[in-house]
Amino acid sequence: MFSLEYRYFYQSALDKSFRKAGENLNINSSALVRQIYKLEDRLNLKLFNRSSKGLELTAQGNLLYNYVAESIEKNEKFLENIYQSDENFETHITISTVETIAIYFLSTVIKNFQEQNKFTTFEINAKKPDSIIDDLILNKSNIGITFAKDIPKSLEILFEKNFPLGILCSPNHELTKKNKISILDCLTYPLVFHPGTLTVWKKIQREMGYSSHYIKPRIISNSYAFIKSYLKKNTQALFFSTKLGALLEISEKSLIHKSVDNKTFLSNNIGIIVNKSLLQNKKTEFFIENLIKFFETIN
Known part of the structure; x- marks a missing residue:
């Protein structure tokens, strides 16, 4: 090396x-x-x-x-x-991913895979989108799962699917009554950010001509559990997110997810990405196939 x-x-x-x-x-x-x-x-x-x-x-x-x-x-x-050489050799697969994917989907895919492939171990690193790309470039990860825009030429997107961004909020929030929500509507309420959201938000700022100091979120937290708890208590607060981070809360109706009328929000592809130069063994390739099949079933 x-x-x-x-x-x-x-x-x-x-x-x-x-x-x-x-x-x-x-x-x-x-x-x-x-x-x-x-x-x-x-x-x-x-x-x-x-x-x-x-x-x-x-x-x-x-x-x-x-x-x-x-x-x-x-x-x-x-x-x-x-x-x-041998299908039974030990395989270690490292995955860098956004936290919501790690929490809600990878555990199921990995459990099912390990039942049939007992000599396979995993290392899961929940990181910000930019850090995931860095891990892939430096071959620190076999697989990256993150936003599929502006990917360097040395990387390859094996699969991508659109998970639109919207607002996550309390069911008692005023905006839940609106059929069409704009970015400007959102800016009148207290904003909560996750570090991963900042990557997308910087693009929104450039599109709308806002300076980096114009938007000041009320809270920035890297804990989805804290953010969801805060949204339930502060019925005026908003969090920009996909549905993936709060599927249970949305099904229980303790939180609501509403779409935002913005092209960047509505076109938010998440991809399964690898480094073109990194040789993957058969088990890793087989796991990637399983991962893609699982992603295809997500609504």
């Missing part, structure tokens, strides 16, 4: 551009360049020349590229041979 500097060097050599490499790795190109310079200093070598055609490897850079490329190919073949 190579350190980040070598990964950045390898991608830059492939793309012949720091900017394109940054886009594919989902990092700022200036940060990528700093890591390349750091590698050059450590090796005491110049690895790239700039030209009108883009980046060109120096003689020393070309030697390093061939070594890294050969090592990556050998590593991938080695892993592929291991993965295909």
Whole structure:
């Protein structure tokens, strides 16, 4: 396994551009360049020349590229041979996901899968959308489940489904009586945010021309349990969310979910995402198939 500097060097050599490499790795190109310079200093070598055609490897850079490329190919073949050798070997699957998916769906899929695949273990990390993408790029996770917009080219969306955002609130809230709710309607009430909501909200702010200081949520909490409890007690508060985070409360009618008339809210795809370069073993591929089938059944 190579350190980040070598990964950045390898991608830059492939793309012949720091900017394109940054886009594919989902990092700022200036940060990528700093890591390349750091590698050059450590090796005491110049690895790239700039030209009108883009980046060109120096003689020393070309030697390093061939070594890294050969090592990556050998590593991938080695892993592929291991993965295909025995169906009963232990498999560890790491999933980075938004919290609502982890709470309400993954437990069922994993339980059913482990009943038939007893040598499979799981690590589930509930994270913010941006952190999920970072985990996938750095191969810290086999699978990511998050918003499927603006995904870097190095990642692949295997499946996506629309889960519209709306407002979650008390059944006694005034807006539950309205048939059509706008963003402006919502802004007149106390807002509660989850850190994951901030990613979507920043896009809404850009669309509507609001500055980052215009909207000040009353509460920001990373606990869905706290947010739902607060909404039940404060009948004027609103929380931007999909239905996924409160299916039980909605079925019990202790909370209400209403749609919001906004294209970003109504088009909110959540995807099952992997890194294109990461080899998945047969059991992980089989689990992904099961995960997709389960997502297809969700209404």
